Amino acid sequence: MAPRALAITAALALAALTLGPVGVVLARAGGFGALGPGDWQALRFTLWQAFLSASVSVVLAVPVAKALARRRFVGRGLLVTLLGAPFILPVIVAVMGLIAVFGQAGLVNRLLGALGGPNLDIYGLHGVVLAHVFFNLPLAVRMLFSAWAAVPAEHFRLAASLGLSPRAQWRVIDAPLILRVLPGAFTVIFVICLTSFAVALTLGGGPRATTVELAIYQAMRFDFDLGRAAALAVMQLVLALAAGLVALRVAGQAGFGAGRDRILSRWDGQGALARGWDAAWIVAAALFLLVPLAAVVLRGLPGLFLITPDTLRAAGHSLMVALGSTALCMAWALPLSTRRGELLALPAIAISPLVLGAGLFLILRNFVNPFDMALPVTGLVNALMALPFALRILRPEAEAVTRDYGRLRASLRMTSLAWLRLVWLPRLRRPMGFAAGLTAALAMGDLGVIALFADPDRATLPLQVYRLMGSYQMEAAAGAALLLLFTSLGLFWLFDRGGRLGAET
């Protein structure tokens, strides 16, 4: 069975890449290092902030996604794309945008000040959660939104013709859907927040907000204590796996079955109250997510004139990395889009990029000059890191296709190839477009492993932003960051749109 062999190869490659580098670092260190007293405090804080951030993100995502799924208005498609932007923003850019809005001298405080209100302090645990919700609410919204969009139109039609009350419709359609999607969304966000570091530190206001990833950075880059770095990295992996196992247990299984792909019409929620409620959620989410984005754009506009050929070249490199990553990630994700595959991939988000980079560096230099591999390695690592997201998006849909059309396949005795070409891939086009867009944008904005492999002639755009800032070129950096925002968003839009083309959802 060719598909099975493919799945096994993909799984082995995944396992080798998640465990191999940590193992190599560990071998080099000669065993795990001892953890310091601060490390346990860091672990507690890491778990707590990740739990809070994931909870708030998914709870807020429910009304927002529901509102977006059942309303039609001008600019809805654009809004859905833009709402996804925070998730793909490079950290340093996003933090600056958030601070421009919520900081001491930010928009909110200036408004409050003008109204004679109190001064809002963003820095602290609430600041960390705010930032993580800003990054991850879009992801949760999109996951739920896609699930609602995938409910066959017949269900809503039936609900309307049966005259189901809103409460009954909630019980029959919405609640099972939320229960099916939310645990997975929660887990992915929880695991992303586990590895947060620069955001947590900056918005947490100081060492109270020390995360495990910061401890890894310190061990790796500052103390050169590989053993301690490896111990902390393994701790992160175990936490991610545990979270994944819990989520798989909790998550409901059954989807809504197949429909006839009618254009989706909704008859529910036509009352003034329901309309007002939905409008309020959409406006609130749009303000929360888009105002900081607008701040990034405003800061960056003057800097656009300072963009130099170096920066453009860096943008070209990032684009190459992003496209390569996307192709690789899709080829990797499709054979793995099963329950087991998803669990296997989850730790990939929780791998410390620092440890991963060091491990790959140690392995690669036996064969090639690591400097020549800067861009391919960045592409590979990004494909790996995006894999869990791609699978979270693809897996439920892929399983549903197999479940809903498997009988058809058996009765028609379709070959594997025909099945892939005629049923599987076409039906997965929408989630694939979304997953590919996400991968491309994430790879575009990544700074992860490049530090060890950096090559002067092959900088990526995020690295260029950092270099400019390090040379006092704050304005040029803001311009380059804006360029990064445009390209990331552009890539995301192209793929996502490509996947949704012709689909009225």
Added chain:
Amino acid sequence: MKSLAFTVAAGCLSAGLALAETPILTVYAPDYFVSEWGPGPRIEELFEARCDCDLQFKPGDLLPRILLEGDRTEADVVIGLNTDVTKKARDSGLFAEHGVDLSPLTLPIDWTDEVFLPFNYGHTAFVYDSTRVDAPPASFDALLEAPDDLRLVIQDPRTSISGLALVLWVQSVYGDKAQDAWEKLAPKIVTVTKGWSESYGLFTDGEADMVLSYTTSPAYHIIAEEDETKKAAIFPEGHYFMVELAARLSTSDQPELAGEFMEFILSEDFQSMIATGNWSIPAALDSAKWPEGFQKLDLPEKVLFYSEDEAADLRGEAIEAWRRALSQ
């Protein structure tokens, strides 16, 4: 696998060809060094004009990378190390003596290190915008006693060289009382960032009144932006000395070129370019020859500095005092 083998073969081939042509000097340098705004391109131009060689900068992590590579590193020279890592670097045994005559040095402290060669320096300082801060604190004590609405942004000593220099600064001024000092500073500290760039960005965005930076930061604004409103607050208690260093690898396959490069670092060509290239004070240049903007700088009279052994001993304690005080 085929493409990998091809890459290896092509890599060997091109390395072989290059060897036959001009010798290559590989220099590891920090990221900010090699951008078109950093000193890297100018150094490359000046040195290649005199060496008949190809100087190649490899930016990124310095010491972590070299320690990972061990004696198989391809670096001939490293430029941009700090005193905070020299102990670890020296203990690795990977570095050779520089062999350069140190008499041209114009540092405010005595420097006799035979392995690590200074090329520029500065001091930690709190930089402020004089249009926003009317009465900057005139001493470290005054900073501690300043009202809590004076907003500071600093860097984390666990992830940043300048942040580490700050805790050593506080340690050398306040000694056993370092934690008390940090407790007084804590309410004024808006936030702590991972590196210098983020802090400085917050400061230029108006999020903080003062930022932990260097005494030389105002020179950038004076020279590049003709802006004289950014100033460093000078404290009579003294300022912590921060020097950037270069060193050559004992495993280098270009020892002569590496030696030439080390000599070049203290030459007037290099030294007169580094001020505006790296926004730091040249390590071997008479102040009369500094660019005008640097001559306008307020510089401390008293310079504080721990030797690498002292710093290594005090480091854990100094960071803990910071962490405890700011975690409350």
